[in-house]
Amino acid sequence: MTAKRIADGVYYTGTIDWDRRTFDELVTLPRGTSYNSYLISGTSATALIDTTEPSRAAELLRTLEEMDADIKYIVSQHAEQDHSGTIPELLEIYPEAEVIGTPACIELLQELLRINGNFREVKDGESISLGDRTLRFIVTPWVHWPDTMVTYLEGDGILFTCDFFGSHIATSDIMETPDDFLREAKRYYAHIMMPFSQMVASNLRKISELEVSMMAPSHGPVISEPGLIMDAYDTWTSGGEGVVIAYTTMHGSTRVMVERLTEKLMELDVSVRPVNVAEHDTGEFLTELVDASVLVVASPTVLTRPHPAIASVLYLVNALRPPLRHVAVMGSYGWGSLIESEVRKLLSNLNVEYLESVLVKGLPVEEDLQRVDELAMKIKGVNEW
Numbered sequence: 001m002t003a004k005r006i007a008d009g010v011y012y013t014g015t016i017d018w019d020r021r022t023f024d025e026l027v028t029l030p031r032g033t034s035y036n037s038y039l040i041s042g043t044s045a046t047a048l049i050d051t052t053e054p055s056r057a058a059e060l061l062r063t064l065e066e067m068d069a070d071i072k073y074i075v076s077q078h079a080e081q082d083h084s085g086t087i088p089e090l091l092e093i094y095p096e097a098e099v100i101g102t103p104a105c106i107e108l109l110q111e112l113l114r115i116n117g118n119f120r121e122v123k124d125g126e127s128i129s130l131g132d133r134t135l136r137f138i139v140t141p142w143v144h145w146p147d148t149m150v151t152y153l154e155g156d157g158i159l160f161t162c163d164f165f166g167s168h169i170a171t172s173d174i175m176e177t178p179d180d181f182l183r184e185a186k187r188y189y190a191h192i193m194m195p196f197s198q199m200v201a202s203n204l205r206k207i208s209e210l211e212v213s214m215m216a217p218s219h220g221p222v223i224s225e226p227g228l229i230m231d232a233y234d235t236w237t238s239g240g241e242g243v244v245i246a247y248t249t250m251h252g253s254t255r256v257m258v259e260r261l262t263e264k265l266m267e268l269d270v271s272v273r274p275v276n277v278a279e280h281d282t283g284e285f286l287t288e289l290v291d292a293s294v295l296v297v298a299s300p301t302v303l304t305r306p307h308p309a310i311a312s313v314l315y316l317v318n319a320l321r322p323p324l325r326h327v328a329v330m331g332s333y334g335w336g337s338l339i340e341s342e343v344r345k346l347l348s349n350l351n352v353e354y355l356e357s358v359l360v361k362g363l364p365v366e367e368d369l370q371r372v373d374e375l376a377m378k379i380k381g382v383n384e385w
């Protein structure tokens with residue numbers, strides 16, 4: 001790809017993956033993605049910030065060749081291969097280049113890529129000079145791994161944010177904010193940032209002290225209105241208020257309960273989103289959890305336990321630790337069920353209070369549905385907390 005100028009002496013040298021539909025064999029990517037790198041030219045040195053996914057190495061090398069880039073510094077903000085994976089090839093072309101990263105990043109680079117290089121560890125707040133411009137490194141651990149840092153181009157106020165504020169969007173208009181940017185940034189947050197929300201919040205406070213004119217993340221478009229995404233992250237790291245119902249059904253009985261609960265919550269003006277997790281993209285469901293305070297798990301009983309489609313998403317919920325405060329279990333069974341205790345086991349990482357379960361033998365009758373209405377009232381009460 002031809003490099004794109006994003007500011008004076010600052011170029012986007014990323015590669016765009018239009019067709020990729022899953023990341024880490026886990027995160028769904030309806031809009032593809034990009035692996036962003038940036039070249040910054042100063043009067044005495046040129047730095048490349050991050051590289052690209054190994055499968056895209058040739059494309060990045062071609063871009064740099066076209067630019068006749070003479071790279072002195074390769075800044076590795078995070079050792080994960082989608083950012084660092086082309087460092088080995090770059091070191092063959094630029095053997096004298098210094099690879100700059102946090103101590104944790106450099107250790108990981110050696111372990112993940114098995115490279116020997118001219119490594120230079122930097123501490124929080126340390127700078128390097130490119131002559132007429134200066135790069136300052138700000139350590140932001142756990143956004144996304146313990147090794148991560150962001151890079152601030154002094155004077156221009158451009159913040160290279162690595163995974164922070166990223167979005168999986170493939171776009172040719174790298175400087176435009178697409179209409180669905182916040183939705184995709186939220187999906188990205190749900191999968192990558194949510195388990196570390198407290199660290200993310202503290203790093204958000206740290207970078208809010210900087211004068212930032214533009215953010216240049218490692219995935220998705222450049223952000224020309226930093227306030228937009230900073231406010232969104234502030235909201236997402238503060239927890240939510242809505243209700244998400246994760247459900248599935250084999251013969252329709254659980255669905256009857258879910259429909260009644262949804263209707264009743266809507267009557268009560270409670271924001272609710274039912275998701276049939278066996279039918280829908282798991283990423284959609286996880287994204288809804290960013291704003292939720294109550295999760296209702298509604299499942300038929302299968303071999304005494306929740307349906308496997310439910311168990312599978314609960315595994316992810318337990319790992320991603322959304323800001324939930326309450327969980328309720330509902331569902332239909334035939335002769336005997338252990339789903340309530342199993343859900344508690346599957347969600348053992350969450351610090352939540354359980355509301356009374358509504359478990360129904362077979363198809364719910366009006367009396368059962370009144371218990372669903374009572375659950376809705378309880379949810380309304382706790383959601384107003």
Ligand SMILES: Cc1cc2nc3c(=O)[nH]c(=O)nc-3n(C[C@H](O)[C@H](O)[C@H](O)COP(=O)(O)O)c2cc1C
Pocket residue numbers: 248249250251252253254255299300301302303304305332333334335336337361362363
């Ligand atoms: C493969 C399979 C396994 C089941 N295992 C159990 C079970 O262990 N205990 C039980 O009470 N019901 C079991 N059932 C019965 C369902 O839980 C029951 O039909 C329930 O009403 C289905 O709810 P649904 O209509 O929402 O799918 C099983 C059903 C199927 C298809």
